[in-house]
Amino acid sequence: MRTPADSRAYARHLIKGLPRPLPQDEARRANAVQAGLLASGLLDSNDLGNSPAVAAAARDGLTSLAHLLDEAAPEHGAGQLLLLVLAKREGFTPHPAPDEDQCRAREAATALLDLALWHTDDPLRLLGAALQVHAEETRNSSTGKA
Structure with a gap:
């Protein structure tokens, strides 16, 4: 399992690897997100x-x-x-309004969920699994488990 510090580094590389703005065309957008995943090290070219x-x-x-x-x-x-x-999907702005870093994380997450539509039947289940892994990694890092 990765440590939270490792994960933060992957996230920074992912955000940096995504073009701004992302292409509107679905196929080009999917390719751009896969390129971001490759640049981050989360996806292998094979x-x-x-x-x-x-x-x-x-x-x-x-x-x-x-x-x-x-x-x-x-x-x-x-x-x-x-x-x-959820705010992006439902068209509302949370309070307080997200800062620039949060907006970039939101755009990256939305792009990942868009890509997931091409590769899984249930992107929301994928999001749930990601949040579960986050909880496990956070718990393991606080207890010193690897």
Whole structure:
């Protein structure tokens, strides 16, 4: 299992690897997100086109984004990520309004969920799995387990 610090580094590389703005065309957007996953190290080039591997990389990306959000609000990153994704999907702005880093994490998470639509039947289950992994990694890091 990765440590939260490792995950934060992956998230930073993922965010940096995504073009801004992301392409609107679905296929180009999916390719851009896969390129971001490759740049982050969450996806191996041998796994392109392998739906289970891409879905797992998307899940790991979501987990990493939750760990990144933990930096500003320890142990609340998963809740923040969920709120940011739901706010984007439902078209509302949480209070307080997200800062630039939170907006970038939200855009990356939304892009990962869009990609997941191509590789899994249930992207929300993927998000739930990511939040579960986040909880396990957070718990293990606080108890010193590897």
